[in-house]
Amino acid sequence: MRVIEIKSFGGPEVLKPAERPDPSPGPGEVVVRVMATSVNPVDTKIRRTGRGVAPALPAVLGADVAGIVESVGEGVAGFVPGDEVYGCAGGVRGMSGALAEYLLTDPALLASRPPQLSWREAAALPLVTITAWEGLFDRARVKAGQSVLVFAGTGGVGHIAVQLAKAAGAKVVATASSPDKAELARSLGADAVVDHRASEPADWAAEHTGGKGFDVVFDTVGNANLDRAFAAAALNGQVVSIVTQQAVDLTPMHVKGLSLHVVFMLIPMLHGIGRERHGTILREAASLVAAGKLRPLLDPTRFALEQAADAHRWLESGTAVGKVVIDVGT
Amino acid sequence: MRVIEIKSFGGPEVLKPAERPDPSPGPGEVVVRVMATSVNPVDTKIRRTGRGVAPALPAVLGADVAGIVESVGEGVAGFVPGDEVYGCAGGVRGMSGALAEYLLTDPALLASRPPQLSWREAAALPLVTITAWEGLFDRARVKAGQSVLVFAGTGGVGHIAVQLAKAAGAKVVATASSPDKAELARSLGADAVVDHRASEPADWAAEHTGGKGFDVVFDTVGNANLDRAFAAAALNGQVVSIVTQQAVDLTPMHVKGLSLHVVFMLIPMLHGIGRERHGTILREAASLVAAGKLRPLLDPTRFALEQAADAHRWLESGTAVGKVVIDVGT
Numbered sequence: 001m002r003v004i005e006i007k008s009f010g011g012p013e014v015l016k017p018a019e020r021p022d023p024s025p026g027p028g029e030v031v032v033r034v035m036a037t038s039v040n041p042v043d044t045k046i047r048r049t050g051r052g053v054a055p056a057l058p059a060v061l062g063a064d065v066a067g068i069v070e071s072v073g074e075g076v077a078g079f080v081p082g083d084e085v086y087g088c089a090g091g092v093r094g095m096s097g098a099l100a101e102y103l104l105t106d107p108a109l110l111a112s113r114p115p116q117l118s119w120r121e122a123a124a125l126p127l128v129t130i131t132a133w134e135g136l137f138d139r140a141r142v143k144a145g146q147s148v149l150v151f152a153g154t155g156g157v158g159h160i161a162v163q164l165a166k167a168a169g170a171k172v173v174a175t176a177s178s179p180d181k182a183e184l185a186r187s188l189g190a191d192a193v194v195d196h197r198a199s200e201p202a203d204w205a206a207e208h209t210g211g212k213g214f215d216v217v218f219d220t221v222g223n224a225n226l227d228r229a230f231a232a233a234a235l236n237g238q239v240v241s242i243v244t245q246q247a248v249d250l251t252p253m254h255v256k257g258l259s260l261h262v263v264f265m266l267i268p269m270l271h272g273i274g275r276e277r278h279g280t281i282l283r284e285a286a287s288l289v290a291a292g293k294l295r296p297l298l299d300p301t302r303f304a305l306e307q308a309a310d311a312h313r314w315l316e317s318g319t320a321v322g323k324v325v326i327d328v329g330t
Numbered sequence: 331m332r333v334i335e336i337k338s339f340g341g342p343e344v345l346k347p348a349e350r351p352d353p354s355p356g357p358g359e360v361v362v363r364v365m366a367t368s369v370n371p372v373d374t375k376i377r378r379t380g381r382g383v384a385p386a387l388p389a390v391l392g393a394d395v396a397g398i399v400e401s402v403g404e405g406v407a408g409f410v411p412g413d414e415v416y417g418c419a420g421g422v423r424g425m426s427g428a429l430a431e432y433l434l435t436d437p438a439l440l441a442s443r444p445p446q447l448s449w450r451e452a453a454a455l456p457l458v459t460i461t462a463w464e465g466l467f468d469r470a471r472v473k474a475g476q477s478v479l480v481f482a483g484t485g486g487v488g489h490i491a492v493q494l495a496k497a498a499g500a501k502v503v504a505t506a507s508s509p510d511k512a513e514l515a516r517s518l519g520a521d522a523v524v525d526h527r528a529s530e531p532a533d534w535a536a537e538h539t540g541g542k543g544f545d546v547v548f549d550t551v552g553n554a555n556l557d558r559a560f561a562a563a564a565l566n567g568q569v570v571s572i573v574t575q576q577a578v579d580l581t582p583m584h585v586k587g588l589s590l591h592v593v594f595m596l597i598p599m600l601h602g603i604g605r606e607r608h609g610t611i612l613r614e615a616a617s618l619v620a621a622g623k624l625r626p627l628l629d630p631t632r633f634a635l636e637q638a639a640d641a642h643r644w645l646e647s648g649t650a651v652g653k654v655v656i657d658v659g660t
Binding site for chain 1: 382469556565566571573574575576577578579580581583584585586587588589590591592593594595597601603604
């Protein structure tokens with residue numbers, strides 16, 4: 001099969017076409033014919049640094065996948081060849097990735113793809129949806145009527161968090177850095193949008209929560225932004241972050257009695273625990289898609305498998321709006 | 331009435347006997363005849379620094395109280411004169427304290443004192459019990475069968491956390507720094523005790539959780555100890571802390587996908603929100619006392635109201651084992 005392989009870590013140019021034998025599923029495994037994959041910041045970070053969760057070299061990267069079950073191993077229940085699926089299911093330590101014609105993976109990580117979505121759209125959802133879902137529901141336990149602040153409301157995780165919080169019945173405020181992005185955040189369901197460069201968390205809390213602060217704050221930015229997340233939170237509020245951060249002063253957490261939930265959605269893939277939860281989340285997310293409450297934002301630029309390096313460059317340029325997707329199958 | 335007053339912040343010597351008019355309850359307030367009060371680190375910190383949650387001077391300190399309802403204001407339901415109560419109910423910004431013959435307070439913060447306990451014992455419980463309860467149950471949601479690590483298992487909050495976690499059906503491991511304290515922690519229900527100076531969190535996780543790490547870790551120590559709490563926690567574990575901490579590296583939280591709950595139990599007193607929850611916790615705690623599942627550790631040294639300065643000195647010496655209690659009424 002055709003794959004995009006890396007033999008060393010570094011710039012996008014390390015992503016190179018190669019040939020590998022077609023995989024065949026062992027017991028409990030499935031092989032998915034990849035129709036599309038999307039690029040997430042974790043993919044470019046692995047490619048660039050080789051640290052942390054990186055697979056051993058030579059490696060095939062790519063976590064998100066939408067495709068068609070090609071074959072199933074012994075003992076696999078729930079999927080048969082021909083099933084159309086989506087998931088975040090490879091490209092990290094111990095697992096081959098989706099920059100390939102076929103992906104060998106654990107069916108617990110997959111769910112039926114929402115039929116309302118194209119392959120490209122389905123491939124855009126899994127990593128960011130599971131991240132936002134775990135943060136908002138499994139951890140912060142957002143409830144109807146609560147106020148939720150989402151930083152970078154049109155970003156990868158942000159644009160899903162806005163929609164999930166709204167679907168849960170929360171009042172959603174998003175930060176955005178331009179009028180276009182503000183309009184986009186509103187179209188996703190944000191009740192209000194604030195410009196995080198023109199005003200401060202205390203202003204947002206005053207205007208949108210009567211000064212009480214937000215019940216849930218979703219930090220997708222990291223570093224100094226966590227201070228702003230703490231500043232925006234209500235007493236005993238829930239703060240979700242998805243970014244590694246150093247030298248954080250927890251004094252504001254003490255003063256307000258906050259909870260901080262750091263979400264790292266790769267844990268089930270890396271450690272082989274809790275994978276069923278990811279399949280469950282994707283099934284529930286598909287219901288929201290069917291109900292018209294969840295859709296991915298796609299960057300319009302198109303990339304074929306052989307252009308994976310360009311797709312990485314495009315994501316790293318910071319100018320993409322919406323998920324960067326690579327078309328693999330036809 | 332006799333009170334112990336401070337007219338300036340500083341050493342224990344600022345605690346001086348004085349006379350004040352007897353309080354009388356306004357609408358929704360009660361006056362409690364104080365039988366005993368206990369000294370918590372927050373009391374000595376307020377006295378020493380005057381920062382943060384300190385009341386305006388001149389002030390009467392003292393948060394924990396056990397006593398007898400003397401009079402009730404208009405609209406108070408649930409308490410009548412003569413009721414025996416306990417609570418954490420004063421001594422911070424906006425509220426007079428329990429180093430006095432009478433305490434004017436909000437009945438939402440009180441509950442009937444457990445009849446199995448002496449006044450001294452009842453006065454030892456509220457602040458530490460509410461803190462441990464909020465951390466373990468309201469925040470970390472500890473469940474039967476989970477593993478819980480409690481740092482400083484014979485300390486003020488620690489010795490309650492050990493008992494509450496055990497009562498919830500968890501496997502409880504406590505840290506202790508001497509054989510005597512280890513024995514004490516076991517007598518409180520700890521299934522195992524580790525010496526935090528002789529071994530490392532990874533060792534405790536290996537020995538007591540099969541290497542998985544603890545589902546819940548309760549940090550009562552602060553500062554560098556939070557790193558050890560993170561190191562001891564399981565993937566997606568819950569870490570509770572009660573101490574302000576600066577320059578914390580959250581990388582371990584990211585790698586493990588942890589939640590950190592910073593408990594600050596004074597918030598309901600300071601901000602006038604959620605006070606009913608404190609009364610509820612104290613009622614539930616009283617049930618545990620009745621069931622023989624919760625008891626306070628008391629330092630045997632006795633202090634009268636006029637010896638409040640000595641009681642503060644004793645707590646600050648770090649040599650007390652168990653709560654330091656001051657006898658007020660007779």
